[in-house]
Amino acid sequence: MAGLNVTMLQPVGIVCTDDLGETLLQIMRDKGYRRPLFVTDSFVITMPLVRAAISRLGEEGIEVGVFDEVRPDPMSGTVAAGVKAFREHRADSIIAIGGGSSMDVARGVNIVRVNGGSIIDYTDPAKPIAPCPGMIAVPTTSGTGSELSNALVVTDEATNRKLAVLANPAVSELAVLCADLMLTLPANMTIACGLDAFCHAAEGYLSRMASPVADAICEKVMFLLTNYLPAAVANGKDRRARERVMVAATLAGWALNNSGTIVGHSIAHVLGSKYHIVHGEAVGYALPAVMEFVAPARPDKVREIGQILGVNYPEGVSNDEAVSMAVAAVKHFRDRVLELHPVEEYGIDADEFASNAQAVVDERFAGNTPREITVNDAEAMLRAFGAR
Known part of the structure; x- marks a missing residue:
């Protein structure tokens, strides 16, 4: 070959x-x-x-x-x-x-x-x-x-x-x-791990390295997690939900090899090493702003993520409105359905997060993002990190 x-x-x-x-x-x-x-x-x-x-x-x-x-x-x-x-x-x-x-x-x-x-x-x-x-x-x-x-x-x-x-x-x-x-994984770890898998799929879907076959896998991963992760969080002994979530995470690892991740993981790597923010939580906090940033390059895919999460777009909806609805759906899933704890509980303010903009731009996976990232772009995403 x-x-x-x-x-x-x-x-x-x-x-x-x-x-x-x-x-x-x-x-x-x-x-x-x-x-x-x-x-x-x-x-x-x-x-x-x-x-x-x-x-x-x-x-x-x-x-x-x-x-x-x-x-x-x-x-x-x-x-x-x-x-x-x-x-x-x-x-x-x-x-x-x-x-x-x-x-x-x-x-x-x-x-x-x-x-x-x-x-x-x-x-x-x-x-x-x-x-x-x-x-x-x-x-x-x-x-x-x-x-x-x-x-x-x-x-x-x-x-x-x-x-x-x-x-x-x-x-x-x-x-x-x-x-x-x-079956004994605590709810907070189930949430963080599930968000990591969801973000692997979402970021791979939006990556400049995406391909049609990997996209289909990413779509299925997001579907499985949307439908089974809440049940695994609510009842850790639900073996069927655990198995579905486990399969989704494994498939996301496969997609990861082929599509990679983008700037959301760059943000998580930089902030995780400096402030010890749990990785799965960090990518979850980062995803909405990342979707907004990528939307001009991948509008249809951002809309599709929202649709997987249950958004019904009105006929004739504009791209900007659709992106806003998709981002709101991610925040609802993260903050209301899964009940990820607010980022403010880490005790770090937005100015401190924003001070890491250059490190995010320089991080290895940022280059997979389908738009060039400036320091100002990275700072904006960092200021929106965890916004509800």
């Missing part, structure tokens, strides 16, 4: 299961892995389903190592520590189990253990990355889509900046989806 502009590719095998232990055991047998390293955090490793899966592997002679030092907004040093743990365990594979941070660390470990150096080296797009097999991804949240994504985000400890690595050779070998892992 050399020279072809392939706009849709999905190399990750996906398994849906209601028996995590047996599924992981079958994967180990099929792939010939005997010494997996679990990469996770200190809470997920205590979950009964996870403990039971580790026990089941042990019963069959699979020697499991555990690296449970992952924290939110993972640092480059955590990846280095994970590489050390991989080597000390003499691991032959990685089972990444948790949210996006665990997936990011695991992918970073897999890149460095195969290619050497530091994970920060690979934030340079020119740095080659050899194929990195052996990662099995098991999400415990429904948001990042990292189980299918080719991206990871890590904070450089030297500069405190969030940096991205995009690595098609380092996608998961397999993604294992088990809705039972989501």
Whole structure:
């Protein structure tokens, strides 16, 4: 396929299961892995389903190592520590189990253990990355889509900046989806993760890298989240709602590989690293202003997002009116249906947010936005961040 502009590719095998232990055991047998390293955090490793899966592997002679030092907004040093743990365990594979941070660390470990150096080296797009097999991804949240994504985000400890690595050779070998892992996810995390997935789809839909096939997936992701995320928030034990939301987040990760994200994620990366705003909340706070900014370049798509959220446009409605209705629908879904807490609870004023305009313009994903972004444009979006 050399020279072809392939706009849709999905190399990750996906398994849906209601028996995590047996599924992981079958994967180990099929792939010939005997010494997996679990990469996770200190809470997920205590979950009964996870403990039971580790026990089941042990019963069959699979020697499991555990690296449970992952924290939110993972640092480059955590990846280095994970590489050390991989080597000390003499691991032959990685089972990444948790949210996006665990997936990011695991992918970073897999890149460095195969290619050497530091994970920060690979934030340079020119740095080659050899194929990195052996990662099995098991999400415990429904948001990042990292189980299918080719991206990871890590904070450089030297500069405190969030940096991205995009690595098609380092996608998961397999993604294992088990809705039972989501049933105890608190409502606030369900909201944040669901908004992250919705914004992956919305931003990918609006991206300059969008394609017709990816657009269809993004539309379905937004539809599923509009219809099932409120039920998962209202009743975390609703397994069908959890499964639908989980599938939407995974599909959004697929779309993310092909369409990317735009300036909403740039805003979230800059503000998240500086003020520790929860990522899924940050992209949700950013989306309405991003839609307004992109609307001159993508008016039909902005209208479509509103329609997915239930807007019925009057006959003859102008583009400006339609955009306003679509933006209002996003705010209603975010603030009234899901009840995301107001951004003011972070205690940061608009002037402080606006001071980050240049950093947003310079952030990697801003270039996918289908309009050129000036510092004044970024400042305007930052001043509207979280407006209700």
